[in-house]
Amino acid sequence: xxxxxxxxxxxxxxxxxxxxxxxxxxxxxxxxxxxxxxxxxxxxxxxxxxxxxxxxxxxxxxxxxxxxxxxxxxxxxxxxxxxxxxxxxxxxxxxxxxxx
Amino acid sequence: xxxxxxxxxxxxxxxxxxxxxxxxxxxxxxxxxxxxxxxxxxxxxxxxxxxxxxxxxxxxxxxxxxxxxxxxxxxxxxxxxxxxxxxxxxxxxxxxxxxxxxxxxxxxxxxxxxxxxxxxxxxxxxxxxxxxxxxxxxxxxxxxxxxxxxxxxxxxxxxxxxxxxxxxxxxxxxxxxxxxxx
Numbered sequence: 001x002x003x004x005x006x007x008x009x010x011x012x013x014x015x016x017x018x019x020x021x022x023x024x025x026x027x028x029x030x031x032x033x034x035x036x037x038x039x040x041x042x043x044x045x046x047x048x049x050x051x052x053x054x055x056x057x058x059x060x061x062x063x064x065x066x067x068x069x070x071x072x073x074x075x076x077x078x079x080x081x082x083x084x085x086x087x088x089x090x091x092x093x094x095x096x097x098x099x100x
Numbered sequence: 101x102x103x104x105x106x107x108x109x110x111x112x113x114x115x116x117x118x119x120x121x122x123x124x125x126x127x128x129x130x131x132x133x134x135x136x137x138x139x140x141x142x143x144x145x146x147x148x149x150x151x152x153x154x155x156x157x158x159x160x161x162x163x164x165x166x167x168x169x170x171x172x173x174x175x176x177x178x179x180x181x182x183x184x185x186x187x188x189x190x191x192x193x194x195x196x197x198x199x200x201x202x203x204x205x206x207x208x209x210x211x212x213x214x215x216x217x218x219x220x221x222x223x224x225x226x227x228x229x230x231x232x233x234x235x236x237x238x239x240x241x242x243x244x245x246x247x248x249x250x251x252x253x254x255x256x257x258x259x260x261x262x263x264x265x266x267x268x269x270x271x272x273x274x275x276x277x278x279x280x281x282x
Contacts, residue, residue, distance in 0.1 A: 002108050002148070005211060010112050010145075012207040014138075016200060017119040023196030029128050029174055033135050036166065037119060040142055043154075051149045056235050060243055062154050066161050067250045071257030073166050077173045078264035084177050093188045 007048035014041035028080050028090040032073070039069050108148065115141040132170045139163040150230040 014037060021034030043062045050058030084090055118141070121134040139162045146155035239247060 002104055005214070006108060006112070007145070007149070009211050010115065012211065013116055014119055016203050016207065017116070017123055019203060020196065020200040021123045023200065024123070024193055027128055029170065030122070030131050033122060033131055033170065036162070037122065037135065037138065040139065040162070043158075044142055044145060047146055047149050047151050047154060050151065051229065054229065056229065056238050059151050059154050059229075059235060060239055062151075063157065063239070064243075064246060064250060066157055067254060070161060070166060071253050073169055074257045074261045075264070077169055078261040081173060081177065082264050090177065096188070 004048050004052050008045055011041045011045040011048070014038075014044070026091050026093055028083075028092050028095075031092065032076055032080070036069065036073070039065060104148065108145075111141050111144055111148075115145075128174050129171065132167060132174060135170075136163050136167045139167070152230055153232040153235055 018034045018036075018038035018041060021037065022031050025031055025034065043065055046058040046062050046065075050056065050062075080090060083095060087094055115138055118134045118138040122131045122138065125131045125134060139158060143155045143158040143163070146152075146158060
């Protein structure tokens with residue numbers, strides 16, 4: 001028997017580490033990984049609630065979140081590759097102008 | 101303290117340590133490998149929570165496909181070492197730390213305030229939950245429309261990625277000609 005609060009606490013800690021990664025790091029790829037970490041933390045909370053309420057809706061939503069995350073990573077990494085081609089850097093401080 | 105609780109705390113320590121390792125590692129490849137380990141521990145948490153299908157999708161989709169894509173892009177760009185340049189916004193990092201601390205305090209307050217009403221997650225019952233056939237029936241009956249929309253989303257993402265990274269030799273050539281003429 002594991003209290004569900006432990007899962008929620010772990011999920012909150014992972015989410016906060018991901019949010020700090022987005023705010024602190026300057027490398028666009030690491031920022032992207034932090035976004036993935038936050039998505040994972042929310043997935044963990046949803047599966048924990050699925051276990052508490054004994055319905056499968058949470059697991060199906062986690063499945064959809066995974067599909068959306070895969071699509072997001074494909075487009076986002078393509079954007080990063082394109083930006084790197086024109087600017088030769090993935091420091092997000094360099095991406096301050098709209099004009100390439 | 102029973103066996104599951106010990107497993108939970110050991111895995112939680114590994115998950116938090118790998119997340120912090122991702123946050124503070126200078127090399128982007130090390131960050132990606134820490135994140136793979138983190139996803140693997142989260143998959144074991146899903147197994148503890150009686151969700152074997154989600155656990156295995158986590159391993160194949162996240163730790164497999166997505167992180168391989170990340171590692172591939174990092175090595176393709178050769179951007180694993182991020183050179184430290186001068187900060188454009190010097191106040192941004194301390195403000196981010198302060199806001200992160202506020203977020204930690206809020207989450208901790210909410211969690212410990214409600215700790216008395218802790219629901220227990222038992223691992224004995226729930227044969228219904230861990231059955232993938234029940235989940236697939238629900239997915240294809242109640243959630244059929246979102247499932248189909250997901251396929252369109254993946255198709256759009258695929259086309260978007262191809263269009264964004266395509267080499268545009270012809271248009272560049274044409275622009276160069278125009279500039280030469282102008």
